[in-house]
Amino acid sequence: MAEQRDMYAYRDDQTLRLINQGYAPIDIAERLKQLAEPLASQLHARDYYGSISHNLRAVYQRYLSFSNGNHASLAPLPPVDDARKTIAWMGGAGAMLAKARASYAQGDYR
Numbered sequence: 001m002a003e004q005r006d007m008y009a010y011r012d013d014q015t016l017r018l019i020n021q022g023y024a025p026i027d028i029a030e031r032l033k034q035l036a037e038p039l040a041s042q043l044h045a046r047d048y049y050g051s052i053s054h055n056l057r058a059v060y061q062r063y064l065s066f067s068n069g070n071h072a073s074l075a076p077l078p079p080v081d082d083a084r085k086t087i088a089w090m091g092g093a094g095a096m097l098a099k100a101r102a103s104y105a106q107g108d109y110r
Contacts, residue, residue: 011052014032015056015060
C-alpha cells in the first residue's frame with residue numbers, strides 16, 4: 001500500500017512541478033514518459049487502464065480543469081471544421097497527403 005501511495009505522490013508531485021514551470025498537459029506527458037526507479041519496476045505501476053501519459057494529463061485536469069493555458073483553445077472549432085481549415089491552410093488535400101506520407105516514411109507516425 002505504501003508503494004502505491006509513493007507512485008501517486010510521485011506522479012502528482014512531478015506534474016505539479018511542471019505545471020508551476022508553465023508546461024501544458026501534452027508537454028508534461030512528453031517529459032515524463034515513465035516513472036522513476038524504483039517505482040517503474042514495481043508490478044502495481046504497470047500500465048493497465050491507461051499509460052503514465054494519460055495519468056499525468058488527468059492530474060493536470062484535476063488541478064487546472066480542462067484549460068491547457070492557451071487562451072485560443074478556450075473556444076475551439078468543432079473537429080470537422082478545424083480539420084477542413086487545417087487542410088486548406090496546408091495547401092489542400094494533395095499537399096497534406098504528400099507531407100503525411102513523407103513523415104510516415106521517416107518513421108514519424110504522430
